[in-house]
Amino acid sequence: MFVDAIQWFVDLGSTVFIPIIIFVLGLIVRLKPSKALISGITLGVGFIGLNMVVDMLQSALSPAIELMVSRYDLSLSIIDLGSGPGGPLAFSSTLGIMLIPISIFVNLLLIWIGLTKTLNVDIWNLWQPTFIGLLVWAASGNYIYAIIGMIAAFCLELLLADLTQPMTSKFFNLPGISITHTMAISSAVLAVPLNWLFDRIPGFNKIDASPEKIKKRFGIMGDPLVIGAVLGIAIGLLAGYDVSDTLNLGIQVAAVLKILPKMVAMFMESLTPIAEATQAFTQKHLRGKVVNIGMDAALVVGHPSVAATAVLMIPITLFLSVILPGNKILPMGDLTLFVFVFAVLVCAFKGNIIRSVIGGAIYTIPMLYLATWLAPTVTRSFELVNYDVGGEGLISFVSAGLWTNASFTWAAQNTGIIGIITLFIVILGLMFYVNRIKKFNSSEKEVD
Structure with a gap:
């Protein structure tokens, strides 16, 4: 009965159940019911609007991507399914349904004992730690290992959210908000040290390619409208469109x-x-603890630097997939979702489009290789829950090649439960160090 209730709630869709969660959270934190209701409905409308725009981008670019693949005879053995089926896959499994109540309990416990400052309300994107659980299950053949791996992956998500919160809050102007979207925040592990390195390259460190600076220097050519038009026309030309379709x-x-x-x-x-x-x-009820609301990367994909970088990375990723020896995945389904994949990476580079594209290309290389390596396990995870994606052969997607996914899969394959528990202990240890010892991003003044 309980499982059926959770499944029914999830089946409402993220545009309905996340606003409900926000409304309930508003009531819990003593916001006026009218304001809580307006906040929830406004958030739902925002999700609908965002989905419409992303769908428009997909419908516009997908045919062009397919023509580019055909025109340049790009043929690789593993087709990029895209991460779109990830949510339905996760929540069609008992793991996904199980994680919802478990994550709420674990999250509140970790906040209470001071191991995280993030209160995750982004229930839909729990599919990503669930997907890691499915990979562990597929790699080890053990359901219990999958549960442990899934919970550890959720804790890793909270750790990364805490670490990136000061950066994302400042750059995107989101006070009190953290990003708990694993696909987006994973890139910070590479982008932050890479930006440190870029800052120390003479000459290169002086180049400011933020949309604001581009617009100031190049006038109308730096306007997001013009940048979008130029990028769209360039992709149309690469696809071999005629003049009308290109424009x-x-x-x-x-x-x-x-x-x-x-x-x-x-x-x-x-x-x-x-x-x-x-x-x-x-401040009143939790001894002054800092608590940030964990949300989807949808909040930040509208930044001009993110959108421009994501579109630029489409032809670059296709090019990389062809020239990289040993890569077998042909990017397709995930290309139009790059606004999520590169959102926090762009933030780490402070919106500098040149740095973001270079960093994005560097980040994409291991993603392609790991997505290729993970393909048998990804295929097996779909089979475990009898999820039909059509066709035969191996399936994968570019963002399946995140280091988070690969780490848990490797541990499950090579070290079994010992490796998974070791990862879990390391994650908890880092959470303790970051939030209790280092007091990272903390203005807490706890009272006895």
Whole structure:
């Protein structure tokens, strides 16, 4: 009965159940019911608007990507399914349903004992730690190992959210909010040290390629509308479109780059009162602990630097997939979702598009190799829950090649339960060090 209730709730879709969660959270932190209701509905509307814009980007770019693949005779043995089926895959399994109540309990416990400052309300993206659990199950053949790996992966998500919160909050102007979207925050592990290195390269460290500086230096050519139009036209030309279709693609991409920030503004409008009320509540009832609301990377994909980097990375990723020896995955399904994959990476480079594209290319190389290596395990994970994706042979997707996914899969394959528990202990140890010893991003003044 309980499982059926959770399944029914998840089946409502993220545009419904996340606003409900936000409404309930608002009531818990003593926000006026009318304000909590408006916040929840506004967030739902924002998700619908964002989904419409991302769907428009997908429908505009997918045919062009397919033509580019055909035109340049790109043929690799593993097709990129895209991460889109990840959510339905996770929540069609008992692991996904199980993680919802487990994550709530674990999250509240970790906040209480001071091992995290993130309160995750992004229930839909629990599919990502669930997917890691499925990979562990597929690699080890042991369901219990999968449960342990899944919970450890959720804790890793909270750790990364805590570590990236100061950076994302400042750059995207999201006070009281952290990003708990594993696909987005995983890149920070590479991007932060890489940005440190870029800062120490003479000459290169002076190049400021943020949209604001580009617009200031190049005038109208730096406007997101013009940047989007140029990128769309370039992709149309690479795809071999005629003049009419090329110009139409340019306008569509320009529209996406212009509309995305408008949708993200709705997220800010809805979450600001919730974040303020949460901080006031925790100051009063949780001994002054800092608690940030963990949300989807959808909040940040509308930034001009993120959108521009994501579009630029489409042809670059296709090129890399062909020239890299040993890569067998042909990027397709994930290309139009790069706004999520590179969101926090762009933040780490402070919106510098040149750094973001270089860093994105460097980050993509191991993703392609790991996605290739993980393909048999990814295929097996789909088979475990009888999820039909059609066709035969191996399946994978570019963002399946995240280091988080690969780490747990390798541990399950090579060291079994010892490796998984070791990873879990290391993650908890880092959470303790970051939040209790280092007091990272902390203004707590706890009282006895």
